[in-house]
Amino acid sequence: MFRYILLRIALALPTIVLVSILVFLMLYLTPGDPASIYVGDRQATPERLAQVRHEMGLDRPILVQYADFATGMLRGGASRSLQTNRAVSDEIMERLPSTLELTIAAFLISVFIGGGLGILSALRPNSWFDTATRAVAMAGVSMPVFWLGALVIFIFSVQLRWFPVTGEGGWERLVMPAAVLGLVTAAPLMRLVRGSMLEVMGMDYITTARAKGQRESAVVLGHGLRNALIPIVTVMGLQLGALLGGAVITEAVFARPGIGRLIVDSILSKDFPVVQATILYVAVIYIVINLVVDISYGFLDPRIRLGAGQR
Amino acid sequence: MTTSTTRAVAQPVSALKPRHDSMLRMSLRRLLRNRGAVIGGIILLVLIVAAVAAPLISPYDPVEMNPPARLQSPGLSHPFGTDNFGRDIFARVLYGTRISLPMGIIAVAISLIIGLVGGLLAGYYGRWVDAGIMRAVDVMLAFPGLLLALAIVATLGPSLVNAMIAVGIAAAPTYIRVVRANVLSAREYDYVEAARSVGVPERTIILRHILPNVSAPVIVLATLGVAGAIITAAALSYLGLGVKPPTPEWGSMLREASNYLRLAPWTTTFPGLAIVVAALAINLLGDGLRDTLDPRMKL
Numbered sequence: 001m002f003r004y005i006l007l008r009i010a011l012a013l014p015t016i017v018l019v020s021i022l023v024f025l026m027l028y029l030t031p032g033d034p035a036s037i038y039v040g041d042r043q044a045t046p047e048r049l050a051q052v053r054h055e056m057g058l059d060r061p062i063l064v065q066y067a068d069f070a071t072g073m074l075r076g077g078a079s080r081s082l083q084t085n086r087a088v089s090d091e092i093m094e095r096l097p098s099t100l101e102l103t104i105a106a107f108l109i110s111v112f113i114g115g116g117l118g119i120l121s122a123l124r125p126n127s128w129f130d131t132a133t134r135a136v137a138m139a140g141v142s143m144p145v146f147w148l149g150a151l152v153i154f155i156f157s158v159q160l161r162w163f164p165v166t167g168e169g170g171w172e173r174l175v176m177p178a179a180v181l182g183l184v185t186a187a188p189l190m191r192l193v194r195g196s197m198l199e200v201m202g203m204d205y206i207t208t209a210r211a212k213g214q215r216e217s218a219v220v221l222g223h224g225l226r227n228a229l230i231p232i233v234t235v236m237g238l239q240l241g242a243l244l245g246g247a248v249i250t251e252a253v254f255a256r257p258g259i260g261r262l263i264v265d266s267i268l269s270k271d272f273p274v275v276q277a278t279i280l281y282v283a284v285i286y287i288v289i290n291l292v293v294d295i296s297y298g299f300l301d302p303r304i305r306l307g308a309g310q311r
Numbered sequence: 312m313t314t315s316t317t318r319a320v321a322q323p324v325s326a327l328k329p330r331h332d333s334m335l336r337m338s339l340r341r342l343l344r345n346r347g348a349v350i351g352g353i354i355l356l357v358l359i360v361a362a363v364a365a366p367l368i369s370p371y372d373p374v375e376m377n378p379p380a381r382l383q384s385p386g387l388s389h390p391f392g393t394d395n396f397g398r399d400i401f402a403r404v405l406y407g408t409r410i411s412l413p414m415g416i417i418a419v420a421i422s423l424i425i426g427l428v429g430g431l432l433a434g435y436y437g438r439w440v441d442a443g444i445m446r447a448v449d450v451m452l453a454f455p456g457l458l459l460a461l462a463i464v465a466t467l468g469p470s471l472v473n474a475m476i477a478v479g480i481a482a483a484p485t486y487i488r489v490v491r492a493n494v495l496s497a498r499e500y501d502y503v504e505a506a507r508s509v510g511v512p513e514r515t516i517i518l519r520h521i522l523p524n525v526s527a528p529v530i531v532l533a534t535l536g537v538a539g540a541i542i543t544a545a546a547l548s549y550l551g552l553g554v555k556p557p558t559p560e561w562g563s564m565l566r567e568a569s570n571y572l573r574l575a576p577w578t579t580t581f582p583g584l585a586i587v588v589a590a591l592a593i594n595l596l597g598d599g600l601r602d603t604l605d606p607r608m609k610l
Contacts, residue, residue: 018450026466138598142590144542146549146565147583150572158573245456249546253569263458264550267465275465279458286455 004298012291016284023280024069027272034058037272073280079273083266088277091262099258102177102250103243109182110189110239115232117186118193123220125198133190140187145246149180149253177254181246185239192235196228203227229300237293241286341603348599354592362408371399373406373559382575392577394567396557400578403559404585410560412589414475415541419533421479422540426486427522427529433487434494435517441491448484457481460543464552471560474553478543482536489532490525497524527604535597538590545586561586 027034035053053059057068072079079088117137121130156162156176163176200206201224209219248260255261259278266274342348361368371389377397385392391400433444451459463477497503503520511520545562547553554560556567561582568578 014446015449015453018446019453022450023462026462029466031468138594139587139591142538142542142587142594144545144549144562144583144586144590146546146562147579147586150565150569150579150583154572154576154579158576241455243456245458248457248461249550252550263461264552267461267469268551272465275462279454279462279465282455282458283453286458287453290453 001298005295008291008294012287016287019283019287020070020073020280021066023276023283024066026276026279028062030272034272037270069276073277079277081266081274082271083269083274088274091274092259092278092281095258095262098256099244099247099251099260101174102181102247102256102258103240105174105178106181106185106243106246106250107240109178110185110243111236113183114186114189115193118190119197119220119225121190122194122197122201130194134194137187137190140184141191143184143187145180145184145249146253148184149177149250152176152180153253173254173256177250177256180253181243181250185242185246188242189232189235189239193228193232196231197224200224200228226300230297233293233296233300237290240289244282244286338603342599345599345602347595348603351592351595351597351599354588355596358408358412358589358592361405362412365402365405365409369399369402369405371402373398373402374557382571382578384575385577391581392575394564394578395571395575398557400564400581403564404561404581406559407561407564407582407585408589410471410554410558411541411545411562411586414471414478414544414554414560415537415589415593418475418478418482418540418544419536421476422482422486422536423529423533425480425483426490427525429483429487430490430525431494431517431521434491435498435513435521444487445491448487451481451484454481457543457546460547461552464547469547469552469555471554471558474544474547477547478540481543482540486529486532486536489528493525493528494521497521500524531597531601531604534600535594538593538597541593542586542590 027037030037033049035049035056035058057065080086081088081091084091117133121133124130153176157164163172201220206219206223209223210216214222247258248263250256251258251260252264259282262274263278263282265271266278375398377393380389380393380397381395383389383393383397389399389401391404394400394403429444429448433441454462460474460477460481463480464473467473467476498521500520503516506516506520544553545560545565548560548562549566551563551566554563556563564582565579568575568582571578
């Protein structure tokens, strides 16, 4: 098991390095001179541009620049925002709790509703419950977060006045955004859980377990769910990615000052140091989440762990 | 995989043309029996007709402002009401079909091209080609959800074309993976081995013998992908990173409408409904296609 975990970590490291190279190159792939992007919309003399280029180290070899970028990121973002002139790391740390709070709450809602309905629906395929759940899930995968968010604001804030419209702080400001994001991401999860459960419940060992006279709950949870877990855990990992992405939109709809807002605002204001750092950190967080998911396979299914050990 | 074996058996007998045709007809007949797919197909057709015939259907210009008529609630002269510039929302939603549908389709076309080329190369040639392409896929998948599209838009700058490119590239890894997986299994079939042993050129093997095996899952993936691409492209516009006003696009209409939610909820209702209807129609069709072409596929 230890070897399996080490192997997984060893495989994730090059990905992080490649991602950081890609994010570093963003500035160079952008049409136009990086220095004038940094100067922004203000008019700049050639001398000023040359000075900026020197300050940014743009006149040095690209490898040296990347090394600087990478060590800066490792130290927690040494660069400063062009808009506020604050350290990028401060900007990010200030907004991270809001995004984490939203993502975790939405994840719980998503897993509870998507997973629960998926299992129930697979146990009674083609019943009215199954048909209704599938119809709702179908509508869910066709529903843009930003529109559902607007509808929820209109109904529960404007009409019923149950919750404050926007901002953050306190559970009453978290309910609507978390519910919207959770529900939209529950739909694909429900479809997948149902599919995996249906497949597993048709297996011979389920029939055997039933023939042995085991209680139905033991059959479903012990034999069914246990074996359906691998694809479900995979999707839950991807789900967190969808949630991190969805948080960008949800934060815009509900005006929550989180990481997503920071990314969008910094793209709109061409604040490149913030764009790069935020995107890189979110990507690394996501890589780590997927690493944890990968490692959890080893616990869920010994075959995977052993397969990796033999290689 | 029972389905792939039946397909594999059906492929090499392409000399028996009628058999091949009847399989196509069989799939079509099965698709027509799928109620969801038929409903989805009909709605999609209506949307396409509406997009083409937009000037004939609506008397209003989608971008012409008419300040005296601003924020009128839905009524006889403006069935969906008017927005904050007095523009007819029905006309804007209608003309929006001309932007949003092609955006989704072009974005998927970009994913498809990348996916087919990358997946075929990786699956067929294996070794370092495969390793290199799959590494690139891993790196792309390291950006969660919308983030890769955001990074691309940040690099290229916000615009309609760049939004399509961003959505297309961001979705491409899934296509590469699906194509590669199917190529890997197709490569091992006896008739591919046979073709190789009698000296059929590699290009012919890839195009004639491997590619057809990939088509079913790719058709399903691409159809469902259009729905996702429409929503993602609209999301970029909603964030202000895609289509710019005054172009009538559903996502950017919702962005403008967000300030008038209290005052004029209809400005939000109809563009959003248009996205849901379009995405739902395409998803229904895609689900039907999956049940017909590749029932074991998990999407």
